[in-house]
Amino acid sequence: xxxxxxxxxxxxxxxxxxxxxxxxxxxxxxxxxxxxxxxxxxxxxxxxxxxxxxxxxxxxxxxxxxxxxxxxxxxxxxxxxxxxxxxxxxxxxxxxxxxxxxxxxxxxxxxxxxxxxxxxxxxxxxxxx
Numbered sequence: 169x170x171x172x173x174x175x176x177x178x179x180x181x182x183x184x185x186x187x188x189x190x191x192x193x194x195x196x197x198x199x200x201x202x203x204x205x206x207x208x209x210x211x212x213x214x215x216x217x218x219x220x221x222x223x224x225x226x227x228x229x230x231x232x233x234x235x236x237x238x239x240x241x242x243x244x245x246x247x248x249x250x251x252x253x254x255x256x257x258x259x260x261x262x263x264x265x266x267x268x269x270x271x272x273x274x275x276x277x278x279x280x281x282x283x284x285x286x287x288x289x290x291x292x293x294x295x296x297x
Contacts, residue, residue, distance in 0.1 A: 171209040171218055180222030183261040184208040187221055187288040196267075196276035215250075215268045217277050221289075223264045226255050233257075235295030238275060239282035242295040254278060256285060258293045 176184070191210050193200050198213030208221040226244055235242040235257060243254040243265075251269040256262055263285055267274040 170204050171207050171211060171220070173205075173207060174220055174223065176208060176222035177224055177262070180208070180261045183289050184221035187261075187263070187284055190284050190288060191219070192280055192284065195280040196271055196274075198271065198277075212277075213271060215270065217268070217271055218266045219281065220264045220266075221261060223255065223262045225257065225262055226253075229255070229257060236278075237295065238278040239286070240291075241278070241282045241285050242291070243278060256289065258295065259285075259289045259291050261289045263289060 188208060188210055195212050195217060198217060201211045201216060203209060203211060210219045211217065226246065228246060229244045233244055236245050242257050244257050246253045248266065252267045252274045253264060254274065255264045265277060265281065267277050271277065
């Protein structure tokens, strides 16, 4: 399976490698899939839930943006053409997860990813409110 190439933020390699090596074999009841290229990403199911590590903070995220906490990981949620995009916020490294609408509730995926993210991508602060 191919994942679109994307720019990663400088200094994210070590955290992303640790996270990718320790991701669960399934999320939201979907089995992990292999990737056809070397990118700091992972995928589960078909159509795939795709995790990208080392992404930039979303342009739409600002000081007054709402966060969705799941198991001690704060996410910024956006609606996409075919589902949802969640990006961790206030962590040393940003992790982005695209969840196609057919895999709703997306919260099941985020809950299954939380332990690995919490372990390998330290929080620098928490969302307010």
